[in-house]
Amino acid sequence: MKPFMDEYFLLHTEIAQKLYHEHAAKMPIFDYHCHINPKDIAEDRMFKSITEIWLAGDHYKWRGMRTNGVDERFCTGDASDWEKFEKWAETVPQTLRNPLYHWTHLELKKFFGINEVLSPKNARQIFDACNEKLNTAEYSCRNIIRMANVHTICTTDDPIDNLQYHQQIKASGFEVAVLPAWRPDKAMMVDDPAFFNNYINQLATVADMTITTFADLMTALHRRHQYFHENGCRLSDHGLDTAFAEDYTAKEIRAIFTTVRSGSKLTNEEILKFKSCMLYEFGVMDHSRGWTQQLHIGALRNNNTRLFNQSGPDIGFDSIGDKPIAEPLSRLLNKLDMEDKLCKTVLYNLNPADNELYATMIGNFQDGSIPGKMQWGSGWWFLDQKDGMEKQINTLSNMGLLSRFVGMLTDSRSFLSYTRHEYFRRTLCNILGNDVENGEIPNDMELLGQMVENISFNNAKNYFNF
Incomplete structure (x- = not known):
């Protein structure tokens, strides 16, 4: 194996x-x-949370979440960043054999050095770890582009x-x-x-x-x-x-x-x-x-x-x-x-x-x-x-x-x-x-x-x- x-x-x-x-x-x-959005690059935007850079605007993830029974409030609605991430973490284990599963873990590994499989059990830990990095200058928009x-x-x-x-x-x-x-x-x-x-x-x-x-x-x-x-x-x-x-x-x-x-x-x-x-x-x-x-x-x-x-x-x-x-x-x-x-x-x-x-x-x-x-x-x-x-x-x-x-x-x-x-x-x-x-x-x-x-x-x- x-x-x-x-x-x-x-x-x-x-x-x-x-x-x-x-x-x-x-x-x-x-x-x-x-x-x-070129504005984000021009202003070298800093993202306040993993939800903001990862879930906002991502219709692939929203489609998966809806299919998993997640209410629209947690996709495009007014739920908090943590609440939206938590619902995504609940959805990820259900995406096995969908490209979302691979993309999710490639992105966590490539940009945040996280090798764990995202699930409800470790959602808060991963949320906090990603946010801690995103709140440093190393993770500005331009630096993420450079990383890639x-x-x-x-x-x-x-x-x-x-x-x-x-x-x-x-x-x-x-x-x-x-x-x-x-x-x-x-x-x-x-x-x-x-x-x-x-x-x-x-x-x-x-x-x-x-x-x-x-x-x-x-x-x-x-x-x-x-x-x-x-x-x-x-x-x-x-x-x-x-x-x-x-x-x-x-x-x-x-x-x-x-x-x-x-x-x-x-x-x-x-x-x-x-x-x-x-x-x-x-x-x-x-x-x-x-x-x-x-x-x-x-x-x-x-x-x-x-x-x-x-x-x-x-x-x-x-x-x-x-x-x-x-x-x-x-x-x-x-x-x-x-x-x-x-x-x-x-x-x-x-x-x-x-x-x-x-x-x-x-x-x-x-x-x-x-x-x-x-x-x-x-x-x-x-x-x-x-x-x-x-x-x-x-x-x-x-x-x-x-x-x-x-x-x-x-x-x-x-x-x-x-x-x-x-x-x-x-x-x-x-x-x-x-x-x-x-x-x-x-x-x-x-x-x-x-x-x-x-x-x-x-x-x-x-x-x-x-």
Whole structure:
């Protein structure tokens, strides 16, 4: 019997152990997609408790707690930090075989040196031990980032954001690059005219202009896109339930915008045409400035209307969608490619049934201009666990070039989630080690070690080229 989560955790062969400890573990982290707040980094925030840094904003944990019968008050409500932590400690033993169990103990071990298994029996002891460390300067936000050996962080930012915190971080001389990523989803949300128009009014204010026509909208977005570029942004991100690639004319789009700007509701056909136009135009913008676009596709969001109305979005009431994706995604990419406006692209699927679809789709648009121009992103959201990562790695190996993969990201709102890179790297090394053990790939440590280092860090650094 192997010990729980020792230095050989997930590494089942000597080759895997050597690959991880001599090659993967030392590589810095290039976290090219996350949801952390740049304000925390700019102000070098100190966290008053483990609850504040670990449970606040973590919809993965909240979802587990609710499933364990924990009242919402202890997830997103007004319970004290200790009460929330206590309920999490009661939940942890019930998360066996869920990635939450591994993540929890990796984070306690990595950042706090705690090797005990969290349970109600030791909850107070661990709570106090973590808080004692968090109340020292060594555990400021920036020092936690340093502990994790992070090289680059890309946040998720709306076009109307002023990026003041990114500017402050850069001016402070912080050695870790903290860069914005353009997330213009709200500029497509014509499903709700009131919401859309309120957003467009905010966009008009920050772009210092009036927006009454579709041409005005595009001018405002181009101004903001340029502003982001001037502040170091080279990466966009789009959260989509499917790809949008309907046929439309410029005249139709002008008329649709006039209709929605007046506050009138659009037909479903008009909504699809408008979103198709915007997604294409965003791709053209990104290409014009040499950016990379990311498309996160397939979430079915805000399923629980009662709790959405009570607590808002992004708190654990989303799931996997199953809208058809192959044809619209192909049409979108092909349209951009036909016009020589397809920039570097990272595609993420949330439905594992689409793995082979995405792995083969990227091959359609590799043009030889750079290695791996089209990327199939790492297992996302519900798939960023051991099984999901293994399936993604194996499918990409079978249908693409694993060696050119840009690797892992946290997609997280917590500064303790950098251990997800460790989790991924251990999984990667274990797969390669098993292949060597089975005689399926050569026992060439120079070749394999370089491949592991590339997937862990070098590929992302070279691909995004910030």
